[in-house]
Amino acid sequence: MATDHESVELVGDELVGNVARAALFAALMGASAYVSFPNPLSPIPVTLQVLVVFLAGIFLGPVWGGASMVLYLVAGALGAPVFAGGSAGFGALVGPTAGYLWSYPIAAAVVGLIVHGGLELGSHRVSTVRLVGAMVAGTAVIYTLGVVGFAYVQNVGLGVAFWTAAAAFIPAEAFKIAAAVGIVRSDAIAAE
Known part of the structure; x- marks a missing residue:
């Protein structure tokens, strides 16, 4: 007696791959929070999270890059010790660095939009100028929300918050932008 079986695909391979990559970047984000250095100009440490x-925006694009950062925030809010210094819980999402945390999904989406020129993940080679411009725009999003959040929670003026929560980090952000360009370019060379 022969039986025929029909295969039904409940979830597409592309969706599974995108979710897996987003989860990987969320985990990488949590791990990067443990790499922290004191900043002599600010009470906020320098991490590799940015x-x-x-x-995430460059490799996953705007939709899945942003989704990976949302997944990271949800994991931290639910108690996974993935925020700076191993902190966790909803309190971190309303504390002095909450503006930075909330900015991460938006910044990843902005970087992805600029790099890929839209919502779809592109496979074209992007110029270094466009790549750097995308990361500068992402940094502007992070600093804007970070400064406003810091000023609100710490009850200080925007000027004080800017110097404490943004200007003190510019050299570190320049290093991170250079590192990201190096990673992207080395990945492009390896793919050729």
Whole structure:
């Protein structure tokens, strides 16, 4: 007795791959929070998280790059110790660095939009100028929300918040932008 079986695909391979990549970047984001250095100009430490935000937007595009950062925020809010210094819980999402945290999905989406020129993940080679411009725009999003959030939570003026929560980090952000360009270019060379 022969039986015929029909195969039904419940979830497409592309969706599974995108979710897996988003989860990988969310995990990488959590791991990068543990790499932190004191900043002598600010009470906020320097982490590698912004580098991961850049890379999520570049490699995953605006939709899945942003989704990976949302997944990261949800994991941290639910208690996974993935925020700076291993902190966790909803309190981090309303504390002095909350503006930075909330900015990550938006910044990853902005970087992805600029790099890929739209919502779809492109496979074209992007100029270094466009790549750097995308990361500068992403940094502007992060700093804007970070400064406003810091000023609100710490009850300080925007000027004080800017110097404490943005200007003190410009050298570190320049390094992260350079590192991201190096990673992207080395990936492009390896793919050829």
